[in-house]
Amino acid sequence: MARIIYTHTDEAPLLATYSLLPIVEAYAATAGVELETRDISVAARILALFPDHLTPEQRVDDALAELGQLATTPEANIIKLPNVSASIPQLKAAVAELQSQGYALPDYPDNPATDEERAVRARYDKVKGSAVNPVLREGNSDRRAPASVKNYAKVHPHRMGTWSPDSRTRVATMGAGDFFSNERSVVVPSDDTLTITHVAADGTRTVLKDGLTVLAGEVVDSTFMSAAALRTFLAEQVEAAREEGVLFSVHLKATMMKVSDPILFGHVVEVFFPALFETYGEQLAAAGISANDGLGALLAAVDTLPDGEAIRAAVTQGLADGPALAMVDSDKGITNLHVPSDVIIDASMPAMIRGGGKMWGPDGAEADTLAVIPDSSYAGVYAAAIEDCRVNGALDPATMGSVPNVGLMAKAAEEYGSHDKTFEIAADGTVELTDSSGTVLLSHDVQAGDIWRACQTKDASIRDWVKLAVTRARATGSPAVFWLDAERAHDANLITKVRTYLADHDTAGLTLEIMDPATACTFSLERARRGEDTISVTGNVLRDYNTDLFPILELGTSAKMLSVVPLMNGGGLFETGAGGSAPKHVQQLVKENYLRWDSLGEFFALAASFEHLATTTGNTRAQVLADTLDRATGTFLNEDKSPTRRLGGIDNRGSHFYLALYWAQELAAQQVDADLAAAFAPLAASLTENEQTIVAELVGVQGSPADIGGYYRPDPVKADAVMRPSATLNAALAAL
Template sequence: MKIIYTYTDEAPALATHSFLPIIEAYAGKTGVDVETRDISLAARVLAHFPDLLTDEQRVPDSLAELGELAKTPAANIIKLPNVSASIPQLKAVIKELQGAGYAVPDYPEDPSTDAERAARSAYDSVKGSAVNPVLREGNSDRRAPASVKQYARNHPHSMGKWSTESASHVSTMSDGDFRHSETSVTVHDAAELRIEHAAPDGTVTVLKPSLPVLAGEIVDAAVLSKSALESFLAEQVADAKAKGVLFSVHLKATMMKVSDPIIFGHAVRQYFADVFAEYGADLASVGADPNDGLASVLTALTKLPADKREAIEAAITAAYGTGPALAMVDSDRGITNLHVPSDIIIDASMPAAIRSSGQMWNADNQQQDAKFVIPDSSYAPLYAETVDFCREHGAFDPATMGTTPNVGLMAQKAEEYGSHDKTFEIAAPGTVRVVDTATGDVLLSHQVETGDIWRACQTKDAPVRNWVELAVSRARATGAPAVFWLDETRGHDAEVLRKVRAQLAELDTDGLTIEILPVDEATRYTLARAKAGQDTISVTGNVLRDYLTDLFPIMELGTSAKMLSIVPLMNGGGLFETGAGGSAPKHVQQLVKENHLRWDSLGEFLALAVSLEFLATSDDNPGAAVLGKALDDATGKLLENGQSPSRRVGELDNRGSHFYLALYWAQALAAQTVDAGLAKVFGPLAERLAADQEKIVGELNGVQGHSVDLGGYYYVDKAKTDEIMRPSPTLNAAIAQF
């Protein structure tokens, strides 16, 4: 078995240039092979267009390769955070690659030729959550390692104080959304389905000709009404103005890559309703698409005549004055909550606000109470209940709060995150229906109007069974209650619950506390236990898995990057994920400006340790087990000594943190008594690194304070980046000679 270490994007990729040589050197001493696979956004784009590239430019489709590996017992994959590209990000990487001489095509907005349709199909397969569904052939086990949790208790991070007078609140739809329209069915036998639109005159348009399903698979369908959404958003704009709170929208346009950009676009239109009412045709004439955000609209304005452009800009300025204040992503640069859809990813933006007294930043760079607009009500109660709880009970205390690990149903594209190819913006009134191709039976159907968003979702039987088994296993291992966040009144959850109850009846649950609660009750139950210092296992579907494994870690640990994320693959392999990358773009910007990378590789350290343990068991390699245990010890010492990256230039950054990890790792290996041979091998290295400590840290910190050139953002120059991320000749020589 080999360890496959993924090369991804932004700050995690930069950190790989520094950390990977250390991994390879140390692992090699125990006979462990470490290989890399490039699954960055740029590499994924290039892999789709080999015929347009030179021999030297072609790259393999590493994601497809790893997807096949993940289905085998030989899989041991360490997966770093990657860009889940929005349309603006995808266009940016295309432009960068073209500028570097790669003849990839433009993104076709309205493809009209076979070549354009092929290019659009290729790009659509790259954008959004293209990586995770391919690799996640297992369910999720995410938890805070004991050493990390203890460190957070010993050194609690700052938490903003809450006021009982806080006006911050969550607003969500009470009708007309996905939650309230969802219908669901479990398919008895394997079948092939199709999705079609039937017009009132009987004309049938096939939206998806083939949707294979397995026996026991759950299929859901739901529709979000355009008119209900528009009314809801207009009401929230007016209400935010009346209440004097910031208007903010919270979606996940990167993962829900079809539905959420459309919803985001409606939010832009409603906030700037007068602008689009008067100038909508002008904006459309230059391709201004609010689905891509206000920034895209402003860029498109440059294509209009000066007088028209100035009139629209004036109207936008007027809208700011008459509407509610907008929450800001970057107050200094004037970037609002409505500028770029990928800037306001809900599972990052909501925990940040909750940690900051329930407030967001306004245009004056001051914190202010906010209206958190989460249109679909499927999971909005998670945040609504948390905001209400903090208003009543105050901020959580990291020094005393309990921990909330998560067992998440995500295998084989489970639930909404796998629904991109089954989500449609409806072009005309009629009925959308899911039909059994063989029998003609209609399984699910919805009346729709023009502009509605309709989606179908799938959840296979085997992942659900595996998920329940994993939850029971974790409950028995920890003694903590396991709470299934499922709502009997929701179509999808009702079908899942039938499987959950049947599976629980087959398992040994004696002595365990197993609860089944809807989202609002599960949130209150878990928050109360966390406040009291008690641990609770959350057992959730795919989207809540994503939301909870940011919300609770950010409150508990200060960041979700410190979570241990294990995916026991269903066919016996292992996938080890390394935490969130939401702040990665700002880290890259600082590196380019100041040659200081504040990305914390703690997630990589944690994932590598369990990957080595997994390999040790699979390959009967005791040396790998010693290596993993020593890495855990080194990580604990790094935390206690406060040698994680600093935010400030001139102080220890990611590269310095890697050095100390290498030092403590070598010292732990030299001191351990399980494997005398390894101790003897690592002893001289430990002594050398300790002796050269001051010199190495001086070399690493001394290069900071100046701008650097990576040769690209999405597709960096590897040689330049190696030089930037490995600036200590002394450390480089020690690792190379070892």
């Protein structure tokens, strides 16, 4: 029996799975396709790392490691839903919940002092940040808006904020002393093993990492962020926001960049509250309270300290003295600096640009904003988008073109694979990257507190990326632009390789360009305003940024994207959009039994997965499922059956019912497989006849609290009961 692996992840996508998966399992079984699940949620990944702390009944398999192996095989067919890229506060919350459920996990050690604590910390570190995607992404990314979604957005354009030519919103970035300006890069000539060593000013040598394997032709980079330069820059921006009368906001990615960006975030918190940390910094540090965890964690912990009341007063005074902070939730007083994982750049910046360049202030009103993006590697992209909107006004979703993406991400390429090679420097000195002969390939003079990192990009990944770019340009006829900056050391090496590998392909009649990211952004927006499409061919971080920026402007959300990862060994990974895992949706479900998560991305991934299965195995019924699901999704969009925005309308569960209805109708009407049509005719009739009854059963549960038995690890029985409240629908599926 052919199989598709469907991942259990976290938060809203996990809850939606309890409703959607039984429908898909029932339909797929008619084609001899089995859907197997693998739990790669943050809770499951934690439990998999601590079998020695659990009873035999509590132990779970390491599903992520299993899927990582599967992704290297031609048989792989994996549907991957959004997961939590855990920040430290999220990790701690998950551990606390699991402990309350009876799992004897150790506490997360903030400041490990013993070998045992360091070993525990090392295990937990494997769960933080982008622990999932680098394991599964054994291929490069092809992410685009399906035609049905794009057409729907043109007919039903989402609301865009109004841009004023007098807008004071802008981006502030360093340009000196940052990762971009300090980067050095080398192409290693042969397979080797590298070592990273810190050489202190007194000559003491400390190996930071050894056994770093590289392959011939691999691009290896190293760089650092100067802590002194960063703090000077941040202080200047705090003052600039105050003088200009705009909101102060910082935009990082403390989830994916799980080592570097929490440290950067901590510097922002400390610089914004200078008096607080000058007076109480030592007391806070002694109590294990770190600015890296955000203002919210600090305020939650200070009441246990002797000077807790004074510290809280110092925070209040700091807020009064500084510029107005951009807010995550002004009603609850949650600021841009409360939680490092609350303001994620690839979601926060596009939302600001879509909203007319404004963020919410502490007074509950929208205002122009100083967007602080410390590293200048990609800040210019957002600056270019802001300038385009300031000059030309808001984009029009009804007429604008699309900017699909081909992303270099295979084998943990670039910055997203740097976590195990990122270090906060303990003492002044030099960091050296040496080969097995002891030759220094790259080195930097550093100071205590600087953040140093190395990145790798495999040559095979680059070759495949160039091939995919040519393939998509040929398939669409759209220009493909490589977003690479010749002034950046890493990109300069990639430009050489791109030009070399393009010669391996037939590029006649294709438009293939290389532009620096800011120029490429402006070029793509100019074309989009004319209704023209432009493929962005980017590295890994820009893949992440662009597949939120442009879809949020084009479609109002990035959750409706088709995301295909053609795995390098022939398998397929199908990601369900870039919409995050929607913690607020879970909170609403628990409070009101209403889940607003939109599963459209899952629908697209399933159709692509069935099609891949048909192509690779010759299963013709799988192709029928793919084709009918695609048509059903078009009807779903035209009939506007996505979750409504308020109680009393259909939510995620209702949208799943309508997909089941339209899919069954398409299967019953199709003429490719008569037996399959006959099998679905009774179900299509039953769902059509009982539409109002099923909707009433789904909507009728709304308005009261829902018990799912846990946030990070819900109780499966309780979650199933909450997410499948229609006895009529359940019975119809069982009959199939």
